[in-house]
Amino acid sequence: MDDGKPSGPRTKWWSRPSTDRDRPAGPEEDGAAATGVADASGTAPAGPGGTAGTTAGERLPHTTPDGDYTPAPPAAAPPPAADRGTPAPAEPAPPAAEPHVHRTQPLHAPDEYSTPPYGGPGPWAPAPPVQRPVATPAHGTPVPPPYAGTDGHGTAAPPVAAAPAQGGQEHHTDPWPPPHTVPQQHPVPQPPGQTPQQTSQWMRYDPWGAPRQPLSHPGPGQGVDDVRPRKARRGTVLVGAALLALLAGGIGGGVGAYVERNGGLTTVELPQSGRDAGGRAPDSVAGIAARALPGVVTLHVNGSAESGTGTGFVLDDRGHILTNNHVVAPAGSNGDITVTFSGGESAAAEIVGKDSGYDLAVVKVTGVSGLTPLPLGNSDNVRVGDPVVAIGAPFDLSNTVTSGIISAKERPITAGGEKGDGTDVSYVDALQTDAPINPGNSGGPLVDAEARVIGINSAIRAADSGSGLDGGQSGSIGLGFAIPINQGKRVAEELISTGKATHPVIGVTLDMEFTGDGAKVGGKAAGGASAVTEGGPADEAGIRSGDIITEVEGQRVHSGEELIVKIRAHRPGDRLGLVLTRGGKELSMTLTLGSASGT
Numbered sequence: 001m002d003d004g005k006p007s008g009p010r011t012k013w014w015s016r017p018s019t020d021r022d023r024p025a026g027p028e029e030d031g032a033a034a035t036g037v038a039d040a041s042g043t044a045p046a047g048p049g050g051t052a053g054t055t056a057g058e059r060l061p062h063t064t065p066d067g068d069y070t071p072a073p074p075a076a077a078p079p080p081a082a083d084r085g086t087p088a089p090a091e092p093a094p095p096a097a098e099p100h101v102h103r104t105q106p107l108h109a110p111d112e113y114s115t116p117p118y119g120g121p122g123p124w125a126p127a128p129p130v131q132r133p134v135a136t137p138a139h140g141t142p143v144p145p146p147y148a149g150t151d152g153h154g155t156a157a158p159p160v161a162a163a164p165a166q167g168g169q170e171h172h173t174d175p176w177p178p179p180h181t182v183p184q185q186h187p188v189p190q191p192p193g194q195t196p197q198q199t200s201q202w203m204r205y206d207p208w209g210a211p212r213q214p215l216s217h218p219g220p221g222q223g224v225d226d227v228r229p230r231k232a233r234r235g236t237v238l239v240g241a242a243l244l245a246l247l248a249g250g251i252g253g254g255v256g257a258y259v260e261r262n263g264g265l266t267t268v269e270l271p272q273s274g275r276d277a278g279g280r281a282p283d284s285v286a287g288i289a290a291r292a293l294p295g296v297v298t299l300h301v302n303g304s305a306e307s308g309t310g311t312g313f314v315l316d317d318r319g320h321i322l323t324n325n326h327v328v329a330p331a332g333s334n335g336d337i338t339v340t341f342s343g344g345e346s347a348a349a350e351i352v353g354k355d356s357g358y359d360l361a362v363v364k365v366t367g368v369s370g371l372t373p374l375p376l377g378n379s380d381n382v383r384v385g386d387p388v389v390a391i392g393a394p395f396d397l398s399n400t401v402t403s404g405i406i407s408a409k410e411r412p413i414t415a416g417g418e419k420g421d422g423t424d425v426s427y428v429d430a431l432q433t434d435a436p437i438n439p440g441n442s443g444g445p446l447v448d449a450e451a452r453v454i455g456i457n458s459a460i461r462a463a464d465s466g467s468g469l470d471g472g473q474s475g476s477i478g479l480g481f482a483i484p485i486n487q488g489k490r491v492a493e494e495l496i497s498t499g500k501a502t503h504p505v506i507g508v509t510l511d512m513e514f515t516g517d518g519a520k521v522g523g524k525a526a527g528g529a530s531a532v533t534e535g536g537p538a539d540e541a542g543i544r545s546g547d548i549i550t551e552v553e554g555q556r557v558h559s560g561e562e563l564i565v566k567i568r569a570h571r572p573g574d575r576l577g578l579v580l581t582r583g584g585k586e587l588s589m590t591l592t593l594g595s596a597s598g599t
Helices: 227-262 285-295 325-331 485-498 537-541 560-568
Strands: 296-302 307-314 320-323 336-341 346-355 360-365 387-392 400-415 426-433 445-447 453-460 480-484 502-505 548-552 575-582 585-592 594-597
Touching (some): 285 296, 285 387, 285 400, 285 445, 296 320, 296 325, 307 387, 325 336, 325 346, 336 360, 346 485, 387 453, 426 560, 453 485, 537 585, 548 560
Antiparallel strands (some): 296 336, 307 320, 336 346, 387 400, 387 445, 400 426, 426 480, 445 453, 502 594, 548 575, 575 585
């Protein structure tokens, strides 16, 4: 309960007096006889009955006129000296006039023995139960010399500027105030004219604080980080983190750019030779193709009923192009033909002339300059085994080049016959080659090692029974056939000159049903006429019905088709030597070939 005494912290009876005990006590000095400050020796004399006795040099607590006592305010601790074990004595302030202050009347008589109020426990009594106090201990708790001027944990407290005392003298206060201050609910007024005593060394010591350093080693506590260095280190860490992020970003960007440009960090780069000049030997396939390709064209034909694709080659600089008759046949009389050159340029073309018996046709483009005609060779000079190159647009794949050899010569073949009346059948004494030829190669050139045209690719032999180049054949099996250029040249010249080609004839009607060896002359022609045309080449040579022709110019003939092929391989007016069999006898004769208009 409140008995009228100040409720602030009080000095304890076992506190020792301050070190200036030789000075005489006086009522005009504030704190001159304050108890609770230990002397330099650290001992306190005891009086009779276990109370603290007073000696000649000791000072008693300041007694008010009404008999009560007022505890002196805590004295400021001396600044740290070189020897931290001995505190420096406090310098007292000069006396000042004490104003009249109303005091509360005490409820008990003055204690002439200066015993603790209400007879507090002596040093022999057991220590009272304790609780963890606030961060700053109560005033009057002594602090050992090594921790004087610190915050009780070994960390020096910051200095506080002292206010000047009365009389013009500077008042020295403790330069290391505690970092935490607990406000008093009932502050004790300080008598005027008195200077506060130095703060005890124990007043800033917190026995319940976190473990720092031993009392014997004052200074910053172990593991204690100062506030300002921590902020400085934190700023340094942030700057370092920012620099690290920038560095990582730069490295990442560089790696990303390298990966994007080079295809990854683990891309394998194999050794490779550099580019060459591009030259090839003239007689190599590449050299031959380089010279022949500029003169090869692709034809796209569109008619009212069908369409098709084929190949051709340039004959002259006037725009004449040679190809197969079956390539342009779908155009009919009013179809469209488009010619595409090897460089990609296109031009419209029109038919100049065609012949189904030779399976040849000539078309012409206009308004086109810079044409590259292909040179023509001589098919009579070709030998089996000679290297050849076939160029065309198989399945509309233009500028396709294949190579092979001449696998046979004078191979009699027939193509066409879809009409059924024989008017569309072609008879060819062909060059056979193993150079791959497929549908779309029709009309393309077959060239020799000098890039000269020696044949016109016209037919293939497929795996099935078909023999035509088109009509759903499965593709090349190494049996391709080309019209010899000697025959093609003659027909092309006639088509360009007259629009029609002439066929050489001997003036006989053959029995196509004959199954024996050779070509048999029929008994009767159509309409009951003689099988031997009156006044024709055969009639003049003495050939009769029933004769079997077995040889033409020394070459064996096994059928009527072969005889037609051998005769059409020559020009009208050429003289031919024949061998025939009549009545079991073999006869030889010579005749001059006649001429007939083609279709």
